[in-house]
Amino acid sequence: xxxxxxxxxxxxxxxxxxxxxxxxxFPFNIEFDALETIVHDSSDIVDKFxxxxxxxxxxxxPKPRRLHKRLQNDSSYLKEFREKIVYVFLDHxxxxxxKDGWIADRHIRASLGTLGVKSIINTLSPHDIILVTxxxxxxxxxxxxxxxxxxxxxxxxxxxxxxxxxGYFWRLPKPTRxxxxxxxxxxxxxxxxDTHALRDWQMSRRKIQVEGYVTLFDxxxxxxxFPRAGWHCSWCFTPKNVAIKLISAQNGDFxxxxxxxxxxxxxxxxxxxxxxxWFDGKSLGAVNLNMLDPDFAPQHVLKNFKKYEHIxxxxxxxxxx
Numbered sequence: 140x141x142x143x144x145x146x147x148x149x150x151x152x153x154x155x156x157x158x159x160x161x162x163x164x165f166p167f168n169i170e171f172d173a174l175e176t177i178v179h180d181s182s183d184i185v186d187k188f189x190x191x192x193x194x195x196x197x198x199x200x201p202k203p204r205r206l207h208k209r210l211q212n213d214s215s216y217l218k219e220f221r222e223k224i225v226y227v228f229l230d231h232x233x234x235x236x237x238k239d240g241w242i243a244d245r246h247i248r249a250s251l252g253t254l255g256v257k258s259i260i261n262t263l264s265p266h267d268i269i270l271v272t273x274x275x276x277x278x279x280x281x282x283x284x285x286x287x288x289x290x291x292x293x294x295x296x297x298x299x300x301x302x303x304x305x306g307y308f309w310r311l312p313k314p315t316r317x318x319x320x321x322x323x324x325x326x327x328x329x330x331x332x333d334t335h336a337l338r339d340w341q342m343s344r345r346k347i348q349v350e351g352y353v354t355l356f357d358x359x360x361x362x363x364x365f366p367r368a369g370w371h372c373s374w375c376f377t378p379k380n381v382a383i384k385l386i387s388a389q390n391g392d393f394x395x396x397x398x399x400x401x402x403x404x405x406x407x408x409x410x411x412x413x414x415x416x417w418f419d420g421k422s423l424g425a426v427n428l429n430m431l432d433p434d435f436a437p438q439h440v441l442k443n444f445k446k447y448e449h450i451x452x453x454x455x456x457x458x459x460x
Contacts, residue, residue, distance in 0.1 A: 159287055160267040162259075162323075164189035164251040164334060165274040167206050168196070168387055169380050172440075172447060173274045173372065174206070178220045179439040184283050186223065186267075189255035193229035196387040197247065198397075199237035204228070227255045240391025245335045252326060252334030265324035271334045272319055276300055277437055278369040285365070286320070293359040295321040295340055298368035305374050305381075305412045306450040307436040309425040315371045318362055370437060375450045378408040385418075394419075406460055413455035427453070 163185045167174060178188060196202045207226070209216050217224070229250050236243030251271060256263075268286050270278060278298065299314040318340040321330075329343075330336040336343040340362060374381055382405065385397035396402045396418040410416070415423045428435060430451055440447045448454065 160186040160263060161270065161283055161287055162187050162189060162256065162263070162267065163270045163272075163278070163283075164191075164255055165272050165276075166191045166193075166247050166251065167274055168192075168202075169205060169376070169383055170274045171206075171209075172375065172450060173277060175217070176437050176439045177274070177277055178217060178223075180437050181278070181280055181283055182220050182223060184280065184287060187225050187259060188220070188223055189225045189227060189251055189259075191227040191229055191247065191251050191255060193232070193247070195229075195232040197240065197243050197389040198387055199232050199243065199390070200386075202387070225255055225259060227251070227258070229254070237390055240389030243389050244391065245339075248335035248338055249333045252330070252332040252337075256323070256326065256334070257332050260323075260327070263323050265322060265327075267323045268320055269323060269326050269334070269337075270320045271337055272317070273371075275373055275375065276315075276317065276319075276369065276371045278319075279367075279437070282365050282368040291322075292363040294325055295319075295337055295362060297340075297362045297364040299364050299366050300369050300371035301367070301434060303370065303372045303375065303428075304415070304417075304423050304425060306453065307370070307372060307375070307440070308428055308430070308451065308453050309415050309423060310428040311423065311425050314367075316364055367434065372436075372450065377449050378405045378412070381408045409455050409458075410460050413453065413458065413460060 161184065163177065163181065167190050174190070190206065192204050192206050194201060194204055207228070210226070227250065229247065233242050233246040236246060248271070252269070256269060272278065282298065295318050297316060297318040299316050302311040302313065302315045303309055304311065318338055321337055326332060326334070326337065374384065376384060382403045385403055388395055388397050401407060402418050411418065415425050415427070417423055430436070435441070436451065440451060444451060
């Protein structure tokens, strides 16, 4: 059991109005578009980006470290942001992770904290904020600014993201909702740096209550979710990279579409993008959103139309496939 006196000695008032440091953490596979968007749109208000990359896919197959190679071979790539990047190399795959994909998922997410946050803990204060996302969950500047300078509504806290598939042009009617953040003191004392436990809040809450941590924190009955907190752009890649993502998926989120060769066909993927279809052939039920919508996409994407055209407009809409 953690001693309350030690905890109180290290902390200040949770809700004090401070300029907190923001630590933004996520795993990386092939998501260069999302990575570039995150760092360009928020680097001036985020203090560190923790980026975890492995030489294994979430399925357990060996894979190249694409980001590491890019950073090593191209000195200009993200040059102006490198001092804020904490690159974490996950050099192993968990035992039984291939058999049970959720073991792999937990290990990857947890390592953002146990390897990443721990490596810079001496530079952080208890009231600083850790944000844990999948890389395709892009938090808006407005949300980060609120976290940096305003009182927290509660902790941990979550976010509602606008949800798009294949590109920002296909918008689903309901947002996605995830638990994304807390103070460094909560990550340290309640979660023992396990950032997966933060994301899996409902299970973690029971553990915290049972072990007595509830006496150290103002644990809410319900998580506060920031509305319109950003964008969740799922499968927002070129068709070639959609196919890579399919075979990289963990062995736990069934059906695992990457196991079906016909689903990896570039023509098949293009047809899904064109018509707004899921991998089971059914309609996504998404709206073909106009890019003039004020919340269409992050600013970096909109400012670089030519580079990100494949996720801004439906390139196959008028093609015969």
